[in-house]
Amino acid sequence: MAVPDEPHDEPAEKITDILAWGNDVDIVELDKSGHMQQQWLHAHDGHILPVQLKNRSNGIFYRSVREWRKALFDSFLPVGFPHSVSKDYLAYQTFDSLQAFFSTISSLLANRALLKGLGVGDASSSATFALLLTILKDTTSRIATIVFAHRFGLRIEPDAKRYRFLADLFNDSAFFLELYSPYLGSWGKVIALSTGQALRALCGVAAGASKAALSVHFARQDNLAELNVKEASQETAVGLIGLLVGTLVVKAIEDHSSVVLLMILLVLAHLGTNYLGVRSVCMATLNRQRATILFGEYLKSGVVLSSEQVAERESIVFWSPIIRNNRGNKVVHLEFAESYGHAMSCSDSHDKLIIVDGLKHTRFICSRVPGRLTPIKMLLWEGAQPIDAIRAWFAAMEIAWLMEDGGVYTQKLDELFCDAGVEGNGRKFSIAGKDRDSEFVPQFNSPKLWDELVQKGWNLEMQALETTAPVRLQIRKRRAKDL
Secondary structure (H helix, E strand, O other), X not given: OOOOOOOOOOOOOOHHHHHHOOOOEEEEEEOOOOOEEEXXXXXXXXXXXXXXXXXXXXXXXXXXXXXHHHHHHHHHOOOOOOOOEOOOHHHHHHHHHHHHHHXXXXXXXXXXXXXXXXXXXXXXXXXXHHHHHHHHHHHHHHHHHHHHHHHHHHHXXXXXXXXXXXXXXXXXXXXXXXXXXXXXXXXXXHHHHHHHHHHHHHHHHHHHHHHHHHHHHHEOOOOHHHHHHHHHHHHHHHHHHHHHHHHHHHHHOOOHHHHHHHHHHHHHHHHHHHHHHHHOOOOOEEEHHHHHHHHHHHHHHOOOOOHHHHHHHOOOOOOOOEEEOOOOOEEEEEEEOOOHHHHOOOOOOOOEEEEEEEXXXXXXXXXXXXXOOEEEEEEEEOOOOHHHHHHHHHHHHHHHHHOOOOOOOOHHHHHHHOOOOOOOEOOOEEEOOOOOOOOOOOHHHOHHHHHHHHHOOOEEEEEEOOOOOOXXXXXXXXXXXXX
């Protein structure tokens, strides 16, 4: 039974058609990006010969070097590099390999101190004490893993760059605790080594989750699994070099003061290269900080920044969602609420809670006395898309931008940002709603803004603004018989 040909939009000659007429065929291999990888000559008599690409020498030595280089690249870099990954991949991996090298040497020095802390070489120490200490360390590590994953698991992906750096900060802190453990008493050793193991557990959770988020950013051709495998190969190779160098260092340096000085230098180099690595990453998804930098600049100058420009302004460790007004003063603390109860709560019983509905979201504003930040909490409605979350954040930022010093939500803001509604005074809250000024067009709704966001390469199909379990509201009018 004949198998029908696959349908084509346009008729195309096939290899067999050309060979049937006695012609030779040039076969060009392309990667997923459309770049030429290899060319072949399929002669009409059946012979298949590789064709040397232009500008490449035919010398045997050159071909041998090129083949070895290709084999080396294929072992440690994703297939199709650099077209199969994002532009910032190579810079990040370079710094990541350097920090892994310094970390390997530091771990050897710390492990030697750890063995001393467990009693190796100490005639007065017992195997039972070492065993119980190991059990306590493992127990602390596992509990810390569970608690940290539960408490911060949802926050790591939105702030992947921050937690990637914090992971190594935890790890280096554990190094110093282990380094000084041999000089402490029995209980001091227990506390130092258990704390160090807990910090190393935090490092494992933060590093693993943040690396996964960064890998998703780097992968460009459905090559996430291969990219992770190649990164493991890179770390293995760098680790081997670090072990060789570290072995020489451990044998050559045994004086405590020299070891401490060397550890300080290694840790500074480790954290420095790690910082440069995460600083080089330019993510195109909007988290709270990137959205704040991006729309804040748009409110000031009307310019939409690229992901590279925003990355230059990002703070890796210290940042909080505090929004300034057009005078540069801090007026609002902005966040997505954890629940409806959280959204409806105000820290001060004298505050007046104002509910402001928007498109696919609701803002809950605690109007406060001057001199204190005004909390704005948001919840998305059922069916909201990632772009709705971004729009909600921008809208709240624009409200803060137009606030007077002191951050009080005024009637003028109510007129500008609310659709027609009903105002009712309750014991604790009122529902905002006035006729909008027909001449006012909020900047967060500007078509120019959203068009330029797409042109600058921002990913509006994903959002990383919510750092807790996402909550969506379903709003229904309660009937009288339900009361």
